[in-house]
Each structure stands twice: as structure tokens, then as C-alpha cells.
Amino acid sequence: MPNIKPISDLRNYTDVLREVRDNNPVYLTRNGRGEYAIVKIDELDRLRATVALMAQLEEGENSAREHGWISADDAEAALGL
Incomplete structure (x- = not known):
């Protein structure tokens, strides 16, 4: 199941980064729409x-x-x- 969060959650970016895994990016939304994905390098x-x-x-x-x-x-x- 995709890990989707509002971009405002980046205020606590360390918590968001802990959730990033291989083959499991964190998707960030802006105004309810998909905008970014955080993936491991x-x-x-x-x-x-x-x-x-x-x-x-x-x-x-x-x-x-x-x-x-x-x-x-x-x-x-x-x-x-």
C-alpha cells in the first residue's frame, strides 16, 4: 500500500525519512494532489x-x-x- 502524506508533514522530515524504504517510496501531496516522491538514492x-x-x-x-x-x-x- 502506498505511503502517502501531505507535504506539510515535512516539518518533521526525520519522521518522514524513516519511512522511506527500498521499493517503498513516500509520496507527498500538495493540496490533495500527488506532487513528489521520496526514494532512496x-x-x-x-x-x-x-x-x-x-x-x-x-x-x-x-x-x-x-x-x-x-x-x-x-x-x-x-x-x-
Whole structure:
């Protein structure tokens, strides 16, 4: 269940930060609407790495669609396996 708090709870920010866990951010609302999320730095780094990987995979897939796919044997040969 998401941990949602009003932004005014940041007056006691140490209490809010204690509630932040891996895969369990604290969401802050302003005027009843979602505005911010507090996540651990490790989780943020993982999310950024995931986005970067997804972008590279999309680039590779677009290239394969445009220029054609290669066989597994050709890929192994190119890698010297």
C-alpha cells in the first residue's frame, strides 16, 4: 500500500525519512494532489539505469527493424564465441 502524506508533514522530515524504504517510496501531496516522491538514492540509481537500458534496447530494436536481424550464429561469430 502506498505511503502517502501531505507535504506539510515535512516539518518533521526525520519522521518522514524513516519511512522511506527500498521499493517503498513516500509520496507527498500538495493540496490533495500527488506532487513528489521520496526514494532512496540506490533505488533512484536503479530506476535511471533501467530507463537507460530500455532506451538502448529500443535503439537496437529500431536498428534491427530498419537494417534487419542477424542470426544467433552470426552474433556468436561476431563476438568470437
